[in-house]
Amino acid sequence: MEYNIRILEIFSEKDTVSEMKKIGVDAKGIELMSPKTLCRVLKLEQVELKLALILKQEMLSLGGEAALSRETITLKYQTTDVLLIGSLKHYQRLISKLKDQYFGLAKLAVEIEKVLNNFIKDEFKLVCGRHQFDLGKRTLIMGILNITPDSFSDGGQYQEVEKAIERGVQMAEEGADIIDIGGESTRPGAVPCSIEEELVRVIPLIRGLTKRIDLPISIDTYKAEVARQALEEGAQIVNDISALSFDPRMAQVVAEYKVPVVLMHIQGTPQNRQQNPQYTCVVSEIILYLRERIKTAVFAGIKADKIIIDPGIGFGKTVEHNLEILRRLREFKSLGRPILIGTSRKSLIGKILDLPVEQRLEGSLATAIISILNGANIIRVHDVLAMKRAAKMVDAIIRRETLF
Numbered sequence: 001m002e003y004n005i006r007i008l009e010i011f012s013e014k015d016t017v018s019e020m021k022k023i024g025v026d027a028k029g030i031e032l033m034s035p036k037t038l039c040r041v042l043k044l045e046q047v048e049l050k051l052a053l054i055l056k057q058e059m060l061s062l063g064g065e066a067a068l069s070r071e072t073i074t075l076k077y078q079t080t081d082v083l084l085i086g087s088l089k090h091y092q093r094l095i096s097k098l099k100d101q102y103f104g105l106a107k108l109a110v111e112i113e114k115v116l117n118n119f120i121k122d123e124f125k126l127v128c129g130r131h132q133f134d135l136g137k138r139t140l141i142m143g144i145l146n147i148t149p150d151s152f153s154d155g156g157q158y159q160e161v162e163k164a165i166e167r168g169v170q171m172a173e174e175g176a177d178i179i180d181i182g183g184e185s186t187r188p189g190a191v192p193c194s195i196e197e198e199l200v201r202v203i204p205l206i207r208g209l210t211k212r213i214d215l216p217i218s219i220d221t222y223k224a225e226v227a228r229q230a231l232e233e234g235a236q237i238v239n240d241i242s243a244l245s246f247d248p249r250m251a252q253v254v255a256e257y258k259v260p261v262v263l264m265h266i267q268g269t270p271q272n273r274q275q276n277p278q279y280t281c282v283v284s285e286i287i288l289y290l291r292e293r294i295k296t297a298v299f300a301g302i303k304a305d306k307i308i309i310d311p312g313i314g315f316g317k318t319v320e321h322n323l324e325i326l327r328r329l330r331e332f333k334s335l336g337r338p339i340l341i342g343t344s345r346k347s348l349i350g351k352i353l354d355l356p357v358e359q360r361l362e363g364s365l366a367t368a369i370i371s372i373l374n375g376a377n378i379i380r381v382h383d384v385l386a387m388k389r390a391a392k393m394v395d396a397i398i399r400r401e402t403l404f
Helices: 013-022 027-036 049-061 070-074 088-098 105-120 161-174 195-210 224-232 250-257 282-299 319-327 329-335 347-353 361-373 384-398
Strands: 039-048 065-067 079-087 124-128 131-135 140-146 178-182 217-220 237-240 261-264 307-310 378-381
Touching: 013 027, 027 088, 039 049, 039 088, 039 105, 049 065, 049 070, 049 079, 049 088, 049 105, 079 088, 088 105, 105 329, 140 161, 140 384, 161 178, 161 195, 161 384, 178 195, 178 237, 195 217, 195 224, 217 224, 224 237, 224 250, 237 250, 250 282, 261 282, 282 307, 282 319, 282 329, 319 329, 319 347, 319 361, 347 361, 361 378, 361 384, 378 384
Parallel strands: 140 178, 140 378, 178 217, 217 237, 237 261, 261 307
Antiparallel strands: 039 079, 065 079, 124 131
């Protein structure tokens, strides 16, 4: 007899439960066995050597694995990175044991538990005024509407307010969930504009658009006063490329208006960000940055459930950095916040495909699809209709139980 044998792709405990139910496993058996089927590799950076050695000892005693630098045996360094390898069952037992120990191990156990819970979190409620989205059930489409003379893709196309309003209405009709309005180009080398000039560009557009469409409007700015006046006129989200760091008053404005905020990573400034960007480990450094910015936002009074993260594709990254982020985007789920990704028509696509901005649709679609598969909840796009269709198709494959 020839057996039909295959390896199952198990991405979540829900997948395991589903497969066990299909073959008629007892409910108690499912409860006991499902946490054993998912392996997780956790990386802990710069752990004090004493704690690292205890971690390894405890994980090995539970049947898991732990990898340390070979130099730990020589006591050459005071700290080491640690890789923990085990099933969810291993981690449950490890956390339980560590919580009863000293030397900071109890605190470390809480952090490990938090990251594990963050990683499996799939659904978020995003409230934007009277609008509410169930992130995780489907991908949201954020349409890009720049009213600037010099944005890299659509600069000058919608410089007139009426034309910009019509484009916003068109994006709404094409299926956009959010319209992201920007009044200052942040392309490399762009000349900064004053607060007054940015307000002249965006406020009439927000006023006009809110009368025509019933969608949340996001203001793409790093200036607190622009954000404040945009929110007064009806905008409901702040999208800040500096993650509240360029203008010290921005966090206060977001907290005061109780609106969602996108915290994006950028290395440098819009003007110099592409001048030889360097990282030791790009994903690790961006996650650390965003973790700190989340803490800063919460400390300023912004509720955690109002925070969205964006790794900042193209903002102080080489093509290789950008590709690494897209490949490992799922690691950003460790932060426990919805992920926004913006690759639309960007230079990494142009460089790889050797195509000008107006011919980058297919590359934009490919990067958006990969992003959704790897955990993105919101995609920021120029080509709303095509992206809406692509996202709906991907959602039907990976989120079928929430769509049908």
